[in-house]
Amino acid sequence: MSVGMRTKYLKINPLVPELHKIRLAAKILARGGVVAFPTETVYGLGANALDGRAVRRIFRAKGRPADNPLIVHIASFQDVQDLVAYLPPRATLLMQRFWPGPLTLIMPRSDLIPDEVTAGLDTVGLRMPSHPVAQALIRATRLPIAAPSANTSGRPSPTTGQHVLRDLRGKIDAVIDGGPSTVGVESTVLDLTSPVPTILRPGGITYEELQAVLGKVAIDPAVKGQQVEHPKAPGMKYKHYAPAGEVFLVTGDLERVVARVRALVAAWQRRGRRVAVLATSETAPFYQDEPRPDYLEVLGSRRQPETIAANLFGALRNCDRHHADIILAETVKEEGIGLAIMNRLRKSAANRIIRA
Structure with missing residues (x-):
């Protein structure tokens, strides 16, 4: 072929x-x-x-x-x-x-x-x-x-x-x-x-x-996040779900997460980097004021994590379309489908996690 x-x-x-x-x-x-x-x-x-x-x-x-x-x-x-x-x-x-x-x-x-x-x-x-x-x-x-x-x-x-x-x-x-x-x-x-x-x-x-x-x-x-040498299933060993930009997960109390994300947006923009933020509908309004990310993607509501799962991969691809150098993603609770969401986010970020 x-x-x-x-x-x-x-x-x-x-x-x-x-x-x-x-x-x-x-x-x-x-x-x-x-x-x-x-x-x-x-x-x-x-x-x-x-x-x-x-x-x-x-x-x-x-x-x-x-x-x-x-x-x-x-x-x-x-x-x-x-x-x-x-x-x-x-x-x-x-x-x-x-x-x-x-x-x-x-x-x-x-x-x-x-x-x-x-x-x-x-x-x-x-x-x-x-x-x-x-x-x-x-x-x-x-x-x-x-x-x-x-x-x-x-x-x-x-x-x-x-x-x-x-x-x-x-x-x-x-x-x-x-x-x-x-x-x-x-x-x-x-x-x-x-x-x-x-x-x-x-x-x-x-x-x-x-x-x-x-x-x-x-x-x-x-x-x-633990690495394996001989995978029994897809997605266990290799880098996965990665857009062109570098992905960082920001975790902790939600109010502190928002504050930390806003500070990181400002810091990276001062260095000339284009910054995207993957937010939820509960936090998205807080990213409307300066310093604003170059691209903001609202994945869905934390009360309906199924919407976040459905939108996640499309959002990561959208960050490429907006030429994001840095992608900051909020974490979610690892329960229900949240376990799958966080597994994919960890893979996408190569386990780069920032604690707020």
Whole structure:
């Protein structure tokens, strides 16, 4: 595959996908191509999960390290039997409760899954997306689809078709544009091969929801910033979600956070830097007076953290469009989907945290 190939752009109805467009994308996947498609979390970059050569095209298009495993997307419960060596006892309960939806389950892989998908591990991550376009595409292809986020590796994940085109136009065969993703952060990844089910990546299904079903649930130290050498799930090892500007998280009592952010804006602007602030609707009015940031993005309300999650990656990309050198982001409570928001912010900031 060479850069400069023609990328087909397929605008589609996200609720009632046009069958001829789905079939066109399915044909591309069946012949070993790569297609970006919407899910409820973020856009995925898909290839036939049973074809190692097709999967390698994902890695080349993204510039993704080969030891970073992929998630396999399916459209029926029957598909699981062929893709795992055995079904852990808790898996059926979780699938019945959360599938289709933003939960990936790590289970022992079957011999059908090539090493390219799992980075040579003996486990595989499976997910059943709920987005109608993703469901229709998988069913039409009649194959499991390996799909990481459809962005250049290390960049903020894409939540619109236009985000995908900005990163991957000319590098992939097609983009199916089904409008903005609703969850906005990737799926929760839960390891069922450990003695206690362990969250390797927080996402659209929360720790609290999993705990209510399973009782005891662990959180991998990598979720809160500890580095790992051999990742069992995407996003555990490498720099992720990073815009061009340097991201700093400002944490502490909210009133002190606002004061510290305003002081940092003034200090960096005196040094000739363009400064963006990622705020919430509760704090945004306090950044309207001088010193004002060069760009202010309101992510949503702290009372509705789901809106913050949905807007986060788009906001980081908007900071690039406004040529921000420095990006100051307020932190949120690490409960509910806030755990996923803070995981992504830490990755974006490479753990640069300023305490107010």
